[in-house]
Amino acid sequence: MASQIKRVAILGAGVMGSGIAAHLANAGVPTLLYDMVPRDAGESQAARNALALNGIEVVKKMRPPAFYTPKDAALITPCNYDDHADLLKTADLIIEVVVELLPIKKKVFEWVAANRAEGAVVTSNTSGISLAAMTEGMSEEMRQHFLVTHFFNPVRYMRLLELVKNEETLPEVADRLASFGEKVLGKGIIWGKDTPNFVANRIGVYGMASVFRHMVTFGMGVKEIDTVFGPAMGRAKSAVFRTGDLVGLDTLAHVFDNVYDGAPEDEERETFVVPAFLKQLIAENRLGDKTGGGFYKKVFVNGKKEIHELDLETMGYRPSPVIKHASVGKAKGKDTPDKKVAAIIAGDDPAAKIAWAVLADTAIYSANRIPEIADDVLQIDRGMKWGFGWDLGPFETWDAMGVRSSVERMKAEGRVIPAWVEAMLDAGRESFYQRDADGNLTYWSPDGQPVILERSCNHYILDDARAKGGEIKRNAGASLFDMGDGVLLLEFHTKMNSLDAMVFKMYEEALDKLDQDEFSALVVGNQAGTAFSAGANVMMVLMAAMQNKWDDLERDIRGMQDLLMRAKYCSKPVVTAPYGLVLGGGAEVAMHSAATQAAGDLWMGLVEVGVGLIPAGGGCKEMLVRYLGDVPAGTEYDPNPFVQAIFKHVALGQVTGSAEEARAWGMLRPTDKVTMDPDALLFDAKRTALGLAMGGYKAPRRRTVMVPGPTGRAALENFLYSMKEGGFASEHDVLIGTKLGHVLCGGDVPWGTKRTEQDILDLEREVFLSLAGEAKTQARIQHMLQKGKPLRN
Numbered sequence: 001m002a003s004q005i006k007r008v009a010i011l012g013a014g015v016m017g018s019g020i021a022a023h024l025a026n027a028g029v030p031t032l033l034y035d036m037v038p039r040d041a042g043e044s045q046a047a048r049n050a051l052a053l054n055g056i057e058v059v060k061k062m063r064p065p066a067f068y069t070p071k072d073a074a075l076i077t078p079c080n081y082d083d084h085a086d087l088l089k090t091a092d093l094i095i096e097v098v099v100e101l102l103p104i105k106k107k108v109f110e111w112v113a114a115n116r117a118e119g120a121v122v123t124s125n126t127s128g129i130s131l132a133a134m135t136e137g138m139s140e141e142m143r144q145h146f147l148v149t150h151f152f153n154p155v156r157y158m159r160l161l162e163l164v165k166n167e168e169t170l171p172e173v174a175d176r177l178a179s180f181g182e183k184v185l186g187k188g189i190i191w192g193k194d195t196p197n198f199v200a201n202r203i204g205v206y207g208m209a210s211v212f213r214h215m216v217t218f219g220m221g222v223k224e225i226d227t228v229f230g231p232a233m234g235r236a237k238s239a240v241f242r243t244g245d246l247v248g249l250d251t252l253a254h255v256f257d258n259v260y261d262g263a264p265e266d267e268e269r270e271t272f273v274v275p276a277f278l279k280q281l282i283a284e285n286r287l288g289d290k291t292g293g294g295f296y297k298k299v300f301v302n303g304k305k306e307i308h309e310l311d312l313e314t315m316g317y318r319p320s321p322v323i324k325h326a327s328v329g330k331a332k333g334k335d336t337p338d339k340k341v342a343a344i345i346a347g348d349d350p351a352a353k354i355a356w357a358v359l360a361d362t363a364i365y366s367a368n369r370i371p372e373i374a375d376d377v378l379q380i381d382r383g384m385k386w387g388f389g390w391d392l393g394p395f396e397t398w399d400a401m402g403v404r405s406s407v408e409r410m411k412a413e414g415r416v417i418p419a420w421v422e423a424m425l426d427a428g429r430e431s432f433y434q435r436d437a438d439g440n441l442t443y444w445s446p447d448g449q450p451v452i453l454e455r456s457c458n459h460y461i462l463d464d465a466r467a468k469g470g471e472i473k474r475n476a477g478a479s480l481f482d483m484g485d486g487v488l489l490l491e492f493h494t495k496m497n498s499l500d501a502m503v504f505k506m507y508e509e510a511l512d513k514l515d516q517d518e519f520s521a522l523v524v525g526n527q528a529g530t531a532f533s534a535g536a537n538v539m540m541v542l543m544a545a546m547q548n549k550w551d552d553l554e555r556d557i558r559g560m561q562d563l564l565m566r567a568k569y570c571s572k573p574v575v576t577a578p579y580g581l582v583l584g585g586g587a588e589v590a591m592h593s594a595a596t597q598a599a600g601d602l603w604m605g606l607v608e609v610g611v612g613l614i615p616a617g618g619g620c621k622e623m624l625v626r627y628l629g630d631v632p633a634g635t636e637y638d639p640n641p642f643v644q645a646i647f648k649h650v651a652l653g654q655v656t657g658s659a660e661e662a663r664a665w666g667m668l669r670p671t672d673k674v675t676m677d678p679d680a681l682l683f684d685a686k687r688t689a690l691g692l693a694m695g696g697y698k699a700p701r702r703r704t705v706m707v708p709g710p711t712g713r714a715a716l717e718n719f720l721y722s723m724k725e726g727g728f729a730s731e732h733d734v735l736i737g738t739k740l741g742h743v744l745c746g747g748d749v750p751w752g753t754k755r756t757e758q759d760i761l762d763l764e765r766e767v768f769l770s771l772a773g774e775a776k777t778q779a780r781i782q783h784m785l786q787k788g789k790p791l792r793n
Contacts, residue, residue, distance in 0.1 A: 005121070005180045009034060009091035011108055013055030013078075016125060017097035019155040022059045022066035025075040026156060026600065026658070027184050027676055032087055034079045045083070052078035066156050068600065068658035081111060089117040093180070095149060097125040100254075102133055109134065113142055121177055123149040127201060128258040131166050131194040143168045147177060150198055151187075152387045153247075157601070159678075160387035161187035162198050182456065186600060186676030188386040190379045196262035197255055199374050200387035203366055203394060205255050209271045210361040211240050211354070212278075218350045222295050222309040223320035228351045229358070232328045233344060234337030236389030241295035241309075243388075245288035249281050249295075268365055277312050293317070325351035335495070337391035338400035345401060359397060360410050366394035367418040370446050377432050377443050378453065395432040395443075403431055420446040439467035460683040462491060462527045473509065477502030480510055486520040486693070487686050488513055496534035497526050499585045501556075504563055511563075514572040521689035521697075522570075524589065525577030525682050532578040533586025536560075538611055542781045545772040554769055560585070560617045561761045564592035569699045573692035577685035579678060583607050583655070587667060588617035591626075594692055594699075596672040597685035598659040604667050605655035610790040612732065612777030614740045615650065616768035621760035623650070624744065626666040629703040639705075640712045643744050647716050650744075651737045653790075704754045707746025716741035732776040732793055739767045 006029070010021045013035040024031045035051035046053065056076055059066045067073060079087060088094065094116060096108055105124065112122055122145055124134055135143050147165045152158035161181045165174045181187040192198040197205065215225055226239035236243070244252050253274045260272040281287070281294060288294030295310045297317045308317040327347025331340040345356045366380050374380050381393020392400060404425055407417055424432075424444050432444050441464065442450035455461060465471065465481050473480040477500050481489040490510045492503050513519050526532055544553040567574045578590040579599030587604050590596060606615040606623070614620065627642040648654070649665055656662040659674045675684045720737045723729035729737070742748075743763040746755045771777050776793050783791035 004176055005092040005184070006030075007032070007091050008093045008095065009079075009088055010095050010097055011112070012097035012099075013052045014097065015058065016151070016153055016155070017095075018055035018059040019062075019066055019153060020095060020097060020125065020151055021055075021076050022062075022072070023155045023185060025072040026068045026660075027186070029075070029184065031076050032079050032084070032091060033076050034081055034084070034088075037080045037082050048080050048083060049078040052080065062154070064154070064157065065657050066154065068660040069664060072660070085111070085115045088112070088115040089120075091116070091120055093121045093123070093177070095123050095125055100126060100129060102129055105129065105134055106137070109138065109142075113139065116142075119145065121145050121147070121173055123147045123177070125149055125151055128197050128255065128262070130262075131164055135166060135168075140168070144170045145173050147174060148192075148194075148198070149177070149181070150192075152200070158387060158389075159186070159188040160200060160383060161185070161189055162192050162200065162383065162387075163189060164192045164194055164198060166194065182677055183458070183680070184676065186678065188382055190383045190386070191374065192379065192383075193371075193373050195373045196259045199379060200383035201255055202259065202369065202373055203362065203380060203384055204388045205252070205259065206268065206271065206365050207358060207362045208240055208244070208252075209256065210358045210365075212275050213271065214354050214357045216312075218354045220350060220354060221321065221323075222312070224323050224351075225354075227323075228325070228328060228344070228355055232331040232340060233355065234340050234391035238389075245294040245296055247288070248290055249278060249287045253278055253282055267368065277310075277315065280315060281310075325349045327352035327355070338396075341392065341397055341400040342402070356409075359401065360406070360413075360415065362394050363398045363401075363406070364410070364415060364418065367421050370420075376445060376451070399431040399433055420448070423448060435467050439464070439469070441467070456679070458677075458683045459679040460686065461679065462489075462682070473506070475502045475506055478506035480506060480513075482519075483523065483682075483686050485686070485690055487523060487689050488519040488521070489523045489525065489682065489686075492526050492533060493528060494537075496529065496531045496581075497586070498534050498537050499560075499589065500537045500540065504560060507563055507567070511566055511570060511574075514570055514574075519572070520693040521572055522567075522574045523577060523682060523685045523689050524567075524574065524593070525579075525685055527682070529580075531581035531583075531586070533583070533589060534581055535584025535586050535607070536617070538781050539785060541613075541772060542778060542785070545778055550769060550773075553772065554765065557616050557765050557768060560588075561765065564588060564618050565757070565761075568592040568594075569702065570594075571697075571699050573689050573697045575685050575689040575692070577681050578602060578604065579681055584615065584619075585617050588615060588619045588622070591622045591667060592618060594697065595688055596668055597681065597688050598662065598668055598672060598674050599678055599681055600659050600674050600676045602659040602662050603655050603657065604662045605653065606650045607653040607655060609651060609653045609733075609736050609740070610780070611784050612736060612774065612780035613771050614736065614743065614764065614767055616764040618757075618761060618764070620646075620650065620740070620743050620764050621757050623666060624705045624707075624760060625703050625757060626669070628705040628707075637706075639708050640715060643708060643712055644715065644719075647719075647737075647741060647744055651716075651720075651740055702757060704756050705746070705760070706752055707749065707755050709745055709747070709749045709751045709753060711751050712745040713738075713741045716745070730792055732774070735774070736771060736777075739771060743767055 008024050008029055009032040010017045011034045013033050021031045021033045033052045037048045038050050041047040098104055098108055131148050135146055147169055150162035152160045178189045182189050222241045226241050230237050230239035256272045256274045285291055286293045297308050299306055299308050309320045311318045327344045327349050328351050331344040334340045334343050377395040381395050384390045384393045434442055436442050441453045445451045470481045471479050472482050477494050479491045483489050510522055514522055573594035575595050576590045576593040577597050582590050582604040584607050587606055606619040608615050623646045628639055662668045675681045720734045724734050747763050779793055780791045
């Protein structure tokens with residue numbers, strides 16, 4: 001059904017409209033971007049399309065980038081309502097993204113009704129205007145094809161897409177739109193009701209209001225609050241006040257007002273009264289990032305930039321005081337979100353007390369919103385995870401707190417528990433989410449029954465497979481799964497999915513199973529966290545270097561090289577499925593495969609220079625082969641431009657911003673595929689692996705590359721010299737770059753020499769070991785391990 005939407009029209013070229021258009025372009029969907037004709041525009045088409053053109057230019061400059069690659073902007077056609085009304089009939093989906101004023105929206109819908117093709121789906125990206133009010137006066141046919149599509153900003157990075165349908169929306173229309181959002185755009189779909197602020201904003205803003213109410217009681221400041229309600233609790237770094245600055249304080253107040261005015265029966269209505277300090281900030285045009293100051297403000301002290309916080313008593317700005325709470329420290333030390341929550345509310349300091357107060361408020365409020373804003377706990381939890389960056393939704397958080405014990409604590413404080421939650425406990429059910437005897441994940445319905453969580457047919461979830469017996473082998477670093485149909489899966493489960501001896505041991509066993517014909521293909525992929533793999537365990541490198549265990553280190557590096565070459569040239573297809581962070585050794589694992597099925601958001605790079613090393617698991621070799629190894633025999637060419645391009649990426653530790661950029665850099669092949677929906681990545685990788693296996697897969701032939709030798713290295717060293725003279729590189733940077741150039745140019749051989757893959761691997765290993773012995777490299781590794789950021793020494 002998703003394929004039925006082949007062209008989209010966006011009405012409104014503001015930040016949100018342009019952002020939606022950009023993400024449609026990322027998915028390869030041609031888009032018409034409409035806006036008004038400016039006054040006094042004249043007859044010039046560029047002038048008449050100026051607002052739409054400006055929207056495209058603004059979104060091109062967004063940081064983080066809205067586009068996968070800048071060239072994707074070519075898929076957006078700038079239009080205006082006066083000259084291009086006839087083009088609207090070519091759109092299968094029309095999304096209204098104009099100002100949040102009902103009369104203006106209704107006028108736009110009248111224009112749409114006059115110009116759309118019958119059967120085209122029409123939606124509004126409103127964040128709070130009633131669907132019923134918008135559809136009043138529409139034709140029956142248009143009402144049948146009308147929904148709310150509430151994207152979250154920034155559109156590319158926020159997974160949530162809230163859909164709201166009316167009683168007249170045709171089921172097949174709703175299904176088609178949901179399928180398009182999930183499969184084509186990679187969005188997480190939840191279904192809300194036609195209520196103020198729908199689902200995520202209703203709960204999220206209530207949580208912020210609860211913080212505002214309690215922080216005065218506990219005497220806590222802005223930065224202090226964000227420290228409690230950020231990563232320490234399994235939530236986004238922007239937490240509470242930073243989120244306010246990002247979305248705009250005027251927008252935040254509007255969302256507050258929307259609930260207060262539109263939900264008179266809400267038992268917590270008074271909580272949504274905009275607090276006095278927020279009203280004052282808005283009156284003084286301190287609206288957050290867009291005006292240069294809100295809850296936080298950038299200031300310069302003695303020539304250095306600092307971030308100061310708002311003092312809610314004086315309404316001036318001050319340096320954030322350093323306040324440490326034991327409960328926050330304990331929570332940060334836990335490795336899973338549920339353990340973080342349990343740790344922080346178990347404390348007795350102000351941070352623990354406000355965490356408990358806000359979480360208890362939010363849990364009860366969320367339970368009371370079913371079925372008002374959504375039909376079940378799943379929609380609310382997914383809304384908060386996908387729209388606000390929470391690791392756990394409100395009901396998952398309640399499970400982490402312990403439902404029965406937390407209910408007892410709430411009752412002791414005089415709180416009223418929703419009847420359906422008490423009924424769940426009375427029925428002997430201790431948590432909202434629970435696996436049944438068959439391994440199915442169920443959630444509790446307010447109707448009093450467990451409901452099996454139904455997955456999309458193209459989703460493969462490792463936790464489900466593990467619960468149903470699909471995990472066939474496990475060690476401390478990795479697991480093997482039988483995916484069915486003769487496909488084996490290798491999963492890493494170390495911290496940040498880093499590579500260590502146990503991971504490599506399991507990879508060897510996986511390849512053994514292929515060689516022994518137990519399986520016909522292998523998928524290498526993970527789902528936990530934000531990293532496919534953050535690279536090799538550099539702690540082990542540091543320890544070996546400091547203890548002078550050079551033979552052991554050389555053996556380990558050779559072992560990794562041999563393993564990845566074995567995977568690349570295996571007689572059965574090995575398909576890697578990278579997503580998120582794919583750094584250093586993680587990138588090397590991803591590249592050594594028969595094929596790669598990558599997530600659209602891919603931050604991939606050979607970043608070893610950050611710790612004073614070079615790629616030595618085959619990264620340099622593989623980049624050379626990809627840039628130079630496919631030239632037809634007898635073709636004359638100069639390898640230097642290609643080597644210089646590789647050198648730039650590796651020597652500067654550059655990281656791609658998307659799968660398409662990785663393809664442009666050669667880290668993905670032209671034939672590698674991209675999956676937008678993260679939950680479908682492993683399913684698609686399995687399908688790719690099966691296709692290769694069933695198509696009579698043959699391992700590729702080993703390759704050679706023609707290298708420039710010392711003559712090519714001279715150009716690289718000139719670049720390093722200019723970087724050093726300009727103050728952009730240190731002596732140690734130059735040393736690393738020189739040694740990297742030695743590898744990429746093929747060593748001390750004449751220009752035009754053919755080098756095998758093994759030749760380049762030997763050079764990688766030699767240079768890696770030499771750099772590992774440098775005191776400054778060891779200092780870089782120590783600094784990265786201690787501080788989490790590179791040292792430029």
